[in-house]
Amino acid sequence: MWRNYLTVSINALAKNRVYSIINLLGLAIGMAACLLILAFIRYETSFDRWVRGGENTYQLQTYFPNPRDGPPFFLQMASYVAEERIKKDFPQVESTVYLLAGSPTIVKDGQVTTAKDYLVANGDLLSVIDLPVLRGSKTALNAPDTAILTRSEAVRQFGTDDVVGRTMSLIQKGKTYDYRINAVVADLPKNSHLKINAVVRRDFPSYFAQEREFLTCWGCQSGWVYVKLKPGSNADAINAQMPAWEKRNIPDENFGGGRFNAGDEADWKLLPIADVHLGKAQAGAMTPGNDRGTIATFAVIAILILSMAVVNFTNLATARAGKRAREVALRKVLGATRKQLIGQFVGESLLVALIAVVIALALSELLIRPFASFLDADLTFGYFGESGMLLPALALVVIVGLLGGLYPAFFLSRFQPASVLKANKSSAETPGSGRLRSILVIGQFAISIALIICTAIVYGQTVYARSVDPGYKRDHILQVENLSRYQLIGRGEQLVERMKRVPGVVAVGRTDIGVATTNNSNTGVLVPGRSEPVTLGRYRVDTGFRDAMGLDVVAGRWFDPARPMDDQTLTFPETPEQTRALVARGANVVINEFAARKLGARTPQEIIGKTFGLGISADSGPMPVTVVGVVKDSRFRSVRDPLDPIVFLGTREGTTHMVIRYDGDPAAVRAGVERVWKQAVSDVPFEAQFSDAIVEDLYKAEERRAQIFAGFAILAVVIACLGLFGLAAFTAERRTKEIGIRKVLGARTLDIVRLLVWQFSRPVLVANLLAWPVAWWVMRDWLNSFDTRMALTPVPFLLAGALALTIAVVTIAGHAFKVARANPIKALRYE
Structure with a gap:
């Protein structure tokens, strides 16, 4: 059978x-x-599941779920002091490690290069995260001044992976440190939230001897904390005890006569490393994550x-x-x-x-x-x-x-x-089958039309993000990194003057915040009459930053090098005495329009001359600052991120980036800038990007999402058209006699084609009525995830409907025309 x-x-x-x-x-x-x-x-769901013993390994994350103002913020990083206290307070903890992002300089064959994805650890990473060791010992990082390399990094630096026992020299914080390589680990697979080429171990108290505040600062989330629990321990039980742990460990600080505690807005949570990639904390990640x-x-x-x-x-x-x-x-x-x-x-x-x-x-x-x-x-x-x-x-x-x-x-x-x-x-x-087929065809084209709409809106938002006015002149900018290297302390102004003489350079400025930089620095500002401080972004800039970025001053003035109060430069290393002297003196600042609104001003002009208390350090209290200028709001980051309310501090040292505005041939300008850099700073690698390239990278994820939707939309349309073509073929065959009779009675070929096309166009038209509201609801929520977004107009909906209808008509018109032109005698002769 x-x-x-x-x-x-x-x-x-x-x-x-x-x-x-x-x-x-x-x-x-x-x-x-x-x-x-x-x-x-x-x-996507396999990330870090390859780590042996990973079920007991966690990342300590910092959450800001209910800030005083602004949206919730979830960070994969934590402070150094948090790692120290969690190890001390919870007996379930077997071992911990703090990893600090680092890009040290390697000098090799007379050339300086930046070592990418080199992490600085305060302890034995391998005792927390069991990375596969190819050569050397599992205890490779059991003492300071030791290092581990991945196999590919060992080959890149030494030409072989047989490097156990060799010494590697790195320039960090302006000093040269020697590390003994004790192990070579396997290259980490792509399905890992970790991004490591090498890990070097340092003694942090001595490493930060000139920046002692880093060791005790609860608000300084600069690195990653990993915790390994003893087998059988319950991470949920530890997370439940975190509020009490915060109260025990985080001290109150005196801020302008009021109480401030870093734990009031922040929460800490242990998250299994297998959940980091798809977790809600994506800020401060080593590698870009995803969401469920x-x-x-x-x-x-x-x-x-x-x-x-x-x-x-x-x-x-x-x-x-x-x-x-x-x-x-x-x-x-x-x-x-x-x-x-x-x-x-x-x-x-x-x-x-x-x-x-x-x-x-x-x-x-x-x-x-x-x-x-x-x-x-x-x-x-x-x-x-x-x-x-x-x-x-x-x-x-x-x-x-x-x-x-x-x-x-x-x-x-x-x-x-x-x-x-x-x-x-x-x-x-x-x-009884025709109605069902019509319903199914409507469903097919509703899906196709919805995907076409989603593609159009995602693509439109990507174009909008790239073209929307950011509040500064984003074109013709070359952004140079590595300005924060210790080797450049005291040499910044000299370097700027030399850059200004490069042919094609129009203006040069230094800053902590440039085109899509990852720097985040917030501080509290005391406003007279308010009990709680206002959180603003605090970034240092020099006097040339306004012209280099093309900022518009809408009220007051920009920083003037001839006015001492405009300069808040502190000589490195910053001592408590220097900071207290600066706080006692006060300073002038420039803010953006958003900061002016948050400080209570209705117009930019209204806030000029007003004085506020600006948080500088935990030891010195707020510094009195007077607003002398307001600049137009500038969106330095992605349109996904909220607009920054910013207070700019004038300085001659300590910035992280150099912004160069140029005119003329970009390649020639870059070559000239690089030549001057290497002549002036031979021990710091030159790294620079044009603003256009930075913005392109910034929205690459959105562009890729648009392409994915486009691919799926094409597949959906192809499948729908295949079915439509098959139905049209069978329907035309079934109606052969009817078509023959119509032609005998005088119907023209065009009339027959119109009849058949209209029969299959109606489901497509009805499909729009289903697709449009669903697509509108889905894409409205997606667009709302952007701080600045395109308007959701009827244009993409009408275009998607017209495109789907055109494709459907083209699919069946050819076959309908062929049937309509057939000789009616062939259809009727057997009668």
Whole structure:
């Protein structure tokens, strides 16, 4: 019996080639999309699960869920003192380590380079995170002045990975430190939130001897804290004790006569390292993370695309029901039961799904590498093992086969032999199936239109983010890094003067905040009449920063080098005596419009001359500052991030970046700036980027998301059009006699084409009514995640609807034209 069913199924597929090809292509594309997205989801959820003992390893994160003003903020970093206290206060803790981001300088063959992704540890990292050691010992970092390297970094620096016992010299904080390399670890895979080329261990109290505040500052989140718990310990129990732990450890500070405590706004939480990549804390991450919403979106899109392929299968099967009505009737006359007929038709569906999944697997293997390259992910495609695709592929066969075959099977098997054979209904319209097909076609195109709308809006927001006025002149800027190196202390002004003489350079400024820098420095400002301080961003700039960035002064003036009160330069190292003297003297500051509003001013001019208390350090109390100027709000970061309320402090030293405004050939200017840099600063690497490149990198994730949506939208449209083409072909064939009669009675070819096109255009028009509100609701929430966003106008909705309708018309018009031009004699001659 089963052999007979298989023979009948193969014959049915071979007899109706168009139907079979459309079904196989649609299902294969949908299944391939599912398998590729499954590979991506598995990759995203596999981060750091390869770490041995990772179930006991946690990252200590700092949360600001309810700040006095501004949105919640979640940070992967924590303060140095937090690591020290959590190890002391919780007996469940086995070991801890504090990792500080570092980019030391390596001098090799007379050339200086920046060592990327070198971390400075205060303890034994390998006792907390069990990285695979290739050479050396697991106790490689058990003492200061030791180091571990990844294999690729060892080869890059020494030409071999056999480097255990060698010495590596790094310039850090202006001094040269020698480290003994005690181990070489395997390169970390891409599915890790860690980004490490080397780890060096230092004694932090001596390393920060000139910056003692770093060792006790609870508000200085500059590095990452990792905690390893003893087996069987409960991290949730520790997290529940965190509020009490904060009260025990974080002291109150006197700020302008009032009480201030760093724990009032901050919370600390232990998070398993396997959850860091998809956790809610993404600020301060070593590598860009992701969110569970994006993963869920991918999964939903995969299901929708596969559903569209299954809809094609169901639509075409019910459309062909009339063709198989006589076959069903004859089988029933010969004794076949309805159960047997259902089994046969479901078997045919499973056979189609099996063939389709084989094609899908082939497509997936061909596309996995470009897909992985596009996503910058280490995706793999195998068939066996924990991440194998064989079981998911078989599951797809069963699910798709049953979903696509059950309804047609029950529908076909219900035909009554007497009515079918007596009326010769083999080519008649199958009763009751047209409405269902219309509903399914509407659903298909609703999905397609919604994806097209999402693509248009994501792309539009990306363009908007790049082109919106940031409040400063973003073009023609070369931003130079490494200005905060200790080797440059006291040499900044000399370097600026030399840069100004480079041909093409218009202005030079120094700053702590430039084009999309990652620096974050906040402070409290006391406002007369308010009990709580106002949080503002505090950044140092020199007098040339305004012209270099192209800032607009809307009230008052900019910093003047001839006015001593405009200068808050402190000689490094900053001593408590220097700070107290500066606080006692006071200073002039420039703020932006947003800061003026937060300080209570209705207009920028209103705040000029007002004095406030600005937090400088925990020891000295607030410094009286007078606002002498207000500049236009400038968005230095991504439009996703809230606008910064900023107070600018004038200084001649201590900034992190140099901003160079130029005119003329960018390459020539960069070459000139680099030449001057190397002549003046031979022991600090030159690193610079043009503002255009920085902004492009800033919105690369949004652009990639737009491309992903575009790819899925194209797949959805292709699958929908395949089904529409198949339905049009069958409908035109069924209405051959009707078309012949219409032509005999005088209908023109254009009339026939218009009739057929309109029949299949109506579902597309109705699909817009379903797609538009859903897409509007989804994209409204997505746009609301941006601090500045494009307006949600009807344009993308109308364009998506028009595009879908055009594609549908083009899909069926050619076939309709061919049918309409046929000689009516061929359709009527058997009468």
